[in-house]
Amino acid sequence: MSIETRWKLIRFLITALSMFGLWLIFTARFELFSLVTGLGGSFFVAALTYEIFIPRHQAGINFFVPRPFHLILYLFLMIFFIYKSSLAVLVSVVTGRVNPRIVHFRTSLKSDMARMVLANSITMTPGTITLDLNDDHLTVHWFFSTTSHSKVAGNEVKGEIEKHLKKVWL
Amino acid sequence: MSIREILAAIAFLAAVVFGVAGLAGLFRFPDPYSRLQAGSLLGTTSVLSIFIGTLLLSPNGAVAARVVVIMLFFLISSPTGSHIVARFTWNIGTHPWRPKSEEKKKQRKAGTGKDEAAPEENP
Numbered sequence: 001m002s003i004e005t006r007w008k009l010i011r012f013l014i015t016a017l018s019m020f021g022l023w024l025i026f027t028a029r030f031e032l033f034s035l036v037t038g039l040g041g042s043f044f045v046a047a048l049t050y051e052i053f054i055p056r057h058q059a060g061i062n063f064f065v066p067r068p069f070h071l072i073l074y075l076f077l078m079i080f081f082i083y084k085s086s087l088a089v090l091v092s093v094v095t096g097r098v099n100p101r102i103v104h105f106r107t108s109l110k111s112d113m114a115r116m117v118l119a120n121s122i123t124m125t126p127g128t129i130t131l132d133l134n135d136d137h138l139t140v141h142w143f144f145s146t147t148s149h150s151k152v153a154g155n156e157v158k159g160e161i162e163k164h165l166k167k168v169w170l
Numbered sequence: 171m172s173i174r175e176i177l178a179a180i181a182f183l184a185a186v187v188f189g190v191a192g193l194a195g196l197f198r199f200p201d202p203y204s205r206l207q208a209g210s211l212l213g214t215t216s217v218l219s220i221f222i223g224t225l226l227l228s229p230n231g232a233v234a235a236r237v238v239v240i241m242l243f244f245l246i247s248s249p250t251g252s253h254i255v256a257r258f259t260w261n262i263g264t265h266p267w268r269p270k271s272e273e274k275k276k277q278r279k280a281g282t283g284k285d286e287a288a289p290e291e292n293p
Binding site for chain 1: 192195199201203206207208211232235236239248250257259268269
């Protein structure tokens with residue numbers, strides 16, 4: 001078996017298994033008919049879409065399969081951060097004391113998945129919205145900006161999140 | 171009322187407060203970016219609070235697992251939507267609004283000859 005076919009097979013199996021896991025959670029039934037239908041359906045859809053779900057150029061398993069323990073930790077952290085930042089925005093809506101500005105910075109994360117999650121997390125957490133994500137270069141609208149220096153702004157906006165994301169994906 | 175119901179009621183109350191504040195913020199600020207900040211973040215928090223309340227009231231594990239999956243998909247889809255709106259506003263070339271007090275502060279700083287240590291990077 002060539003390395004190309006093996007990589008294709010691995011991507012196909014990961015897609016099918018994640019779909020089957022979702023099927024199990026949504027139906028919550030363990031009869032034979034339900035299981036067989038779900039397995040057949042997820043394999044069929046995976047055969048059509050595994051090329052999009054996991055692109056060919058991904059270099060390794062750890063680039064898109066998260067480490068489960070750190071992922072759960074990250075989710076709880078994220079919910080805490082969301083509440084913290086929405087309280088800050090709530091106060092700013094009432095008082096009107098804001099300082100919006102557009103800043104640029106780079107991220108040191110390697111995989112596409114981690115960068116996407118970072119951009120989405122930044123859109124929610126410390127009163128910022130990601131305007132553009134170009135490879136590793138982020139353009140961000142920052143609601144409570146204290147500086148326009150690229151490195152300092154990057155540390156303040158993404159510092160904590162990026163540190164935790166590095167443990168979840170590569 | 172059991173303790174679970176009280177906690178759920180608190181979560182629903184938080185949802186109402188965040189939702190009303192998000193609606194107010196949508197009309198309070200002058201430019202699209204700031205409106206999007208208030209609207210999208212507080213809207214997300216409001217719906218998330220409702221989901222947490224539902225999670226507390228769910229009768230068994232199967233329903234709770236479904237609510238968790240819906241929560242995960244919502245956490246992916248909601249910021250993606252607001253990012254797309256912000257991205258197209260940025261691509262059109264809209265400049266962000268600066269409050270007047272901040273502009274004055276900056277002018278005062280420039281007048282004394284001591285600018286910020288960082289170079290101005292914004293386009």
